[in-house]
Amino acid sequence: MPDHSTAPVPQPVQIPERADTVGPGWQELLGRLHHQLRAMVPGYRLVDLGEKFGGLRVHVESVGDDGDATRTLITAAEAESMRTCEFCGAPGRVRTREDASRGWRKTVCDTCHGLWSAHHLMIVNGAVRGRPSEA
Numbered sequence: 001m002p003d004h005s006t007a008p009v010p011q012p013v014q015i016p017e018r019a020d021t022v023g024p025g026w027q028e029l030l031g032r033l034h035h036q037l038r039a040m041v042p043g044y045r046l047v048d049l050g051e052k053f054g055g056l057r058v059h060v061e062s063v064g065d066d067g068d069a070t071r072t073l074i075t076a077a078e079a080e081s082m083r084t085c086e087f088c089g090a091p092g093r094v095r096t097r098e099d100a101s102r103g104w105r106k107t108v109c110d111t112c113h114g115l116w117s118a119h120h121l122m123i124v125n126g127a128v129r130g131r132p133s134e135a
Contacts, residue, residue: 012045014038015058020126022051023086027126033058033077040069054094054105056081085109087121087128 015034019027030049037044041062048059058074085092090109097103097117108116115121115130122129 012043014046018046018049021049022056023123024128025084025086025089026056026081028089029077029080029084033073036073037070054082054107082107085112087112
């Protein structure tokens with residue numbers, strides 16, 4: 001049986017390693033959150049990061065932290081995401097395609113909303129992809 005006592009301890013996954021799960025408009029916000037979390041809890045571990053109901057969702061584990069301070073930072077970042085276009089980072093709001101009463105919700109600015117509603121914009125692996133207009 002091999003001796004694993006000298007095996008390197010894997011570093012915890014943190015925000016930069018998973019930032020491509022959301023759009024580029026939220027990257028600056030995620031960068032700030034990462035630096036704030038590292039200042040408080042250098043070894044925080046990212047459990048989940050994604051978009052849900054139009055806003056950013058971040059879940060972390062932090063050893064040695066009371067949780068209230070990290071939760072406050074995360075809550076502020078999630079709230080900011082709901083005012084920031086996920087596509088471009090401009091001021092935005094949670095909307096549906098064509099402002100329908102139901103459907104997929106995404107935080108978008110007015111410019112990106114029209115393109116997203118027409119299915120000309122999407123986010124793939126953290127990058128905005130556009131579809132050519134259909135003739």
